[in-house]
Amino acid sequence: MVFKVKQWEYFRRCWHLTPRELEVTKLICEGFDNAQICKKLKISYNTTRAHMGNIFRKVGVNGKAQMILQFVEVQSKSRI
Numbered sequence: 001m002v003f004k005v006k007q008w009e010y011f012r013r014c015w016h017l018t019p020r021e022l023e024v025t026k027l028i029c030e031g032f033d034n035a036q037i038c039k040k041l042k043i044s045y046n047t048t049r050a051h052m053g054n055i056f057r058k059v060g061v062n063g064k065a066q067m068i069l070q071f072v073e074v075q076s077k078s079r080i
Helices: 005-015 019-029 034-041 045-059 064-078
Strands: none
Touching (some): 019 034, 019 064, 034 045
């Protein structure tokens, strides 16, 4: 799922995501798996998992699919 720049900024502010967490979030929404995220961002697997854990905690979800659904729901309600 690809969102517009304005929507990404809204999500970042809404959940207080760091710039790196936002990068990870974008890649998750584009369908990247953990290994692909590691390679793309040149970070370790454990660092990737740590970012994902922080993102899921901030957004209040338990996984990638729930996170994407939460973003779609917020986007549809906010009309951004």
